[in-house]
Amino acid sequence: MQCLRCRGLLIAIHMRDMGQPPVSGWRCMLCGAITDPGIETNKVNPSLPTQNGARLPGSSPVRFRKARA
Ligand SMILES: [Zn+2]
Incomplete structure (x- = not known):
């Protein structure tokens, strides 16, 4: 079996x-x-992708306003 990236030799492994x-x-x-x-x-x-409230790539960061006293 050949690697799809470089056509190198693939070997079987067991991942844990x-x-x-x-x-x-x-x-x-x-x-x-x-x-x-x-x-x-x-x-x-x-x-x-699931919606989890994370910012989208390229969106501006959230800015918090200070509370007025
Ligand atoms: Zn490869």
Whole structure:
């Protein structure tokens, strides 16, 4: 299997995260790119961003006014 970024050799790896079951994926021997079935699925069907009150990129920062005494 070849890396989509550099066409390097991909090797199978097992990734572990605390409290999560291990996930099988691939790591490129040349550029170090790591991918797994979940990453590939998200590339094909990206989910819409959730609204959480964070500023949008490029928007002006929020300015607070001092309370009048
Ligand atoms: Zn690569």
